[in-house]
Amino acid sequence: MNRGERQHDAGVDPLGALRAPADPDCDVFLTGTVFLDIIFTGLDSAPVRGTESWARGMGSSPGGVANMATALARLGLRTSLAAAFGDDHYGEYCWDALAQGEGIDLSLSRTVPGWHSPVTVSMAYEGERTMVSHGHDAPTALSAPDAPPRARAAVASLAPGRAEPWVAAAARDGARIFADVGWDDTGRWDLAGLADLEHCEAFLPNAAEAMRYTRTDCPRAAARALAEKVPLAVVTLGPEGAYAVDSATGETADVPAIAVEALDPTGAGDVFVAGFVTGTLADWPLADRLAFAGLTAALSVQEFGGSLSAPGWAEVAAWWQYVRGCDGQDPAALRRYAFLADLLPTEARPWPLRRAVPTIGFRRSA
Numbered sequence: 001m002n003r004g005e006r007q008h009d010a011g012v013d014p015l016g017a018l019r020a021p022a023d024p025d026c027d028v029f030l031t032g033t034v035f036l037d038i039i040f041t042g043l044d045s046a047p048v049r050g051t052e053s054w055a056r057g058m059g060s061s062p063g064g065v066a067n068m069a070t071a072l073a074r075l076g077l078r079t080s081l082a083a084a085f086g087d088d089h090y091g092e093y094c095w096d097a098l099a100q101g102e103g104i105d106l107s108l109s110r111t112v113p114g115w116h117s118p119v120t121v122s123m124a125y126e127g128e129r130t131m132v133s134h135g136h137d138a139p140t141a142l143s144a145p146d147a148p149p150r151a152r153a154a155v156a157s158l159a160p161g162r163a164e165p166w167v168a169a170a171a172r173d174g175a176r177i178f179a180d181v182g183w184d185d186t187g188r189w190d191l192a193g194l195a196d197l198e199h200c201e202a203f204l205p206n207a208a209e210a211m212r213y214t215r216t217d218c219p220r221a222a223a224r225a226l227a228e229k230v231p232l233a234v235v236t237l238g239p240e241g242a243y244a245v246d247s248a249t250g251e252t253a254d255v256p257a258i259a260v261e262a263l264d265p266t267g268a269g270d271v272f273v274a275g276f277v278t279g280t281l282a283d284w285p286l287a288d289r290l291a292f293a294g295l296t297a298a299l300s301v302q303e304f305g306g307s308l309s310a311p312g313w314a315e316v317a318a319w320w321q322y323v324r325g326c327d328g329q330d331p332a333a334l335r336r337y338a339f340l341a342d343l344l345p346t347e348a349r350p351w352p353l354r355r356a357v358p359t360i361g362f363r364r365s366a
Contacts, residue, residue, distance in 0.1 A: 012313040012343060013076050014282045015152075026105065026151040027077040028277060029170060032065025033138060034083045034098075035118045036090040037306055039266065043125035055123070059308055062094040063120055067267040067306035068155055071274035073102045074312035075296070077281070082108035082145050084138035086117030097307075108145055112138060122266055129266050151175045152281055155273060156196060158203075160184050163195035171199040178202045178277050180269065181209055189213050191229060202232040202280065204273055210235045219243060220254070234290070236272060242290050255290040255336070258298040267306030272297040274310070288339045295319070295337065317344040 013019075015027065042056025062070070065083060073079045081104050085091040091111060098104045118135025146165045148154065154170040158181045171177050177200045189212040197203060203226055205213065210222035210233075219235045220243050226233035227245035234244040241256040275296035279289030296311050299319060303309035320340050323329060 012345070014278050014343065015077070018282065024150040024152055025078065026080040026149050027281065028072050028153045028155060029080045029082070029148050029151040029175065030065060030068055030072075030155040031082040031108075031145070031148070031166065032068075032157065033118060033135070034062055034066045034081075034085060034091075034094050035064035035120045035133065035135065036094060037061050037063030037120050037122060037266075037308075039122045039124065039308070041124045043123055045125055046130060047123065060093075061306065061308045062097050063267075063306045064118065066094065066098055067310070068270040068274060069098065069104050070102050070307035071267070071271045071296070071300075071310040072155075072277065073104050074310050075274055075278045076313065077274075077278060078105070079103075080105040080108060080149055080151065082148070084115065085109060085111045086115055087111055087113050088116050090117035090119065102307075108149065115139075124266070148173075148175075153178060153277055155179070155277065156200070157182065158194045158196055158200075160186055160188065160190065160193040161195075167196040167199050176201045176280070178204065178273060178280075180204050180273055181213075183209070184212070189215075197229060200230050202234060202276070203230045204234040204236065204276065206236045206269065207238065234276060236269065241294055242272070244286055244290055246286055251286055253287040253290050255287055255294055257294050260298045260302055262301040267309060268297045268301050270306065271300040271310050284339065287336075291336055292340075313344065316340065320344060 038058070038060045040055035040058050043053060047053040065081065069079050069081045081098065085095050094117065095106065095109070095111070099106050115136070115138060118133065120131050120133040122129050122131045146169060148166045148170045150173055151170065153176045154167070156164065156167050156177060156179045158179050167177060179196065179200045179202070181194065181203075191197065191213050205226075207219035207222070210219055210226060211217060214222040214225035216222045216225060219237055223233045223235040223243050223245045226235070227247040231248050232244065232246050234242060236242045237257070239257050241254070244253045246252070272293045275293035276289050279292045284292070295316065299311040299315050300309040320337065324334065
């Protein structure tokens with residue numbers, strides 16, 4: 001299998017009409033820490049101290065930055081990941097799952113001798129999750145190259161008080177930088193502390209993060225304030241959808257979320273970013289990008305696990321075929337997703353689709 005050439009799901013290449021011989025081999029580059037995720041589902045409530053809880057379901061998959069990488073690859077983007085992998089069975093499993101299972105280019109990744117894989121155990125219940133993690137920092141030189149590959153785009157996770165040299169290098173080489181951000185444990189919430197924000201084309205925090213960074217009490221006001229700092233500010237609103245402001249054109253978009261029964265929200269934010277990156281690189285209108293990102297995130301929370309739940313074009317096609325055949329659909333809501341008709345194959349497998357659940361431990365029979 002050549003790098004980035006895996007046929008994902010329905011064989012849709014969202015950038016097919018835009019590709020040219022001089023384009024980079026890589027659509028999206030990212031770097032970070034790969035975890036082994038072990039996910040327990042089917043818990044009726046949180047575990048009670050001093051008792052044993054049995055889960056009705058369990059799966060394992062690559063996690064951490066692998067959630068984003070998988071979501072990008074399943075949407076047909078040629079994805080390159082630079083990460084350190086543990087020198088253990090968990091690391092070998094994660095490498096094989098990403099390289100062979102998802103077609104992600106790992107040529108800049110390395111297995112670190114004597115370093116064990118970070119592990120997260122996630123318990124999903126009542127639409128939320130609780131996680132316990134363990135691991136040690138990987139050698140920096142093996143996880144974040146100062147000279148990333150030439151790419152159309154790169155995805156970064158910003159952290160207060162820390163600049164990543166690779167982000168500036170990627171931007172100088174023409175990559176469009178998309179960034180999210182985590183919770184600021186320092187409590188300062190200072191935009192000036194996000195050193196790499198100046199290199200970003202798009203910044204995609206959630207509502208709570210956006211309001212804290214901008215000292216506003218409304219997520220839409222926060223998006224407008226952030227648009228003074230970056231060309232494109234996108235604020236996710238949870239069950240209310242997402243709101244975006246394009247400072248270059250003055251355009252705004254406000255797209256409601258799709259109502260679904262959430263099984264596990266793990267990785268939904270990563271899937272949203274992947275959907276938005278896909279639509280942006282494909283040069284879709286702003287509202288279509290938001291709608292697609294919200295749709296992929298909604299599909300993901302109906303499955304469990306981070307990279308396990310990332311949808312591909314087969315899931316999108318099955319959903320679109322299903323909702324168009326349902327009685328009582330709001331015509332305006334259907335029109336919001338009509339742009340999918342030109343992207344998807346005419347025939348789709350029946351909805352709902354269920355992915356096989358990868359796990360560790362099975363042996364092939366002789």
